[in-house]
């Protein structure tokens with residue numbers, strides 16, 4: 466197997482990372498304009514993990530996201546129009562306007578949902594992987610979650626059972642070293658989070674989450690390992706949250722110089738652009754296309770249909 470991606474593949478990944486970045490910036494702009502309700506979390510700085518991992522999944526695999534879901538869902542194939550329409554609460558949205566930012570669902574495209582409950586996607590991932598295992602289907606279930614989520618009970622229960630039952634599951638930890646405004650040093654006694662998986666006897670991989678090629682190759686290995694019946698894998702990606710925890714977060718708790726340094730040195734888009742030595746001539750159309758798609762998604766969403774008030778109780782199970 467080749468251990469290097471082609472320039473064409475990397476350019477495709479770069480274009481998608483830029484699209485996700487422009488989409489998130491557009492969401493923040495519309496949120497500040499008062500057009501979007503609820504709490505929204507951008508994954509600015511974490512795009513290489515979303516793109517590198519989701520493009521390693523097969524067409525029948527499943528992915529569970531987190532509260533910071535826009536990048537995962539777009540990278541997993543949901544058109545930006547459908548994500549934006551969901552943020553505007555329209556029935557053209559991927560959850561038909563019932564969900565919003567933290568409840569983006571698109572099961573047909575392999576997305577089991579964003580999740581407002583930290584660690585909430587992990588039990589669903591283990592349940593899916595158990596179903597694949599029992600049905601002898603060559604499918605893999607994958608969960609994204611943050612460093613903060615590894616403190617939660619469902620994380621430990623999920624990894625325990627996945628390893629015990631040798632399930633085809635992949636657990637992708639996006640370690641941005643923050644849990645809301647709490648730095649890792651104040652919520653975790655260790656910094657090498659692979660130890661949490663090794664404690665269950667689980668195979669663990671540890672990569673720089675700002676390098677999309679490294680992430681993608683590791684995700685391919687992890688998914689292949691799980692699919693071939695060798696058991697679950699923990700994939701730890703060291704990443705950076707280059708923005709607030711939520712849109713509107715003033716980040717008063719954060720060292721501004723450190724954030725500036727990270728933006729200059731750890732932006733996955735800047736580093737890939739430099740590595741590919743893109744000329745302005747190659748960069749400008751790629752960037753313009755990302756802006757066009759992000760702008761068009763807002764137009765699409767605003768022209769969408771509001772759900773009817775009488776439909777509010779649809780899809781609710783009453784016992």
Ligand SMILES: Cc1ncc(C[n+]2csc(CCOP(=O)(O)OP(=O)(O)O)c2C)c(N)n1
Pocket residue numbers: 532533581582583584610611612613614615617639641643644645706710
């Ligand atoms: C069970 C639960 N506890 C607490 C919260 C509040 N909360 C929302 S996001 C968050 C931080 C999660 O940190 P991490 O898992 O590292 O993800 P990140 O935000 O860094 O991407 C917390 C504590 C929640 N939504 N659910």
Ligand SMILES: [Mg+2]
Pocket residue numbers: 611612613639640641642643644645
């Ligand atoms: Mg975190």
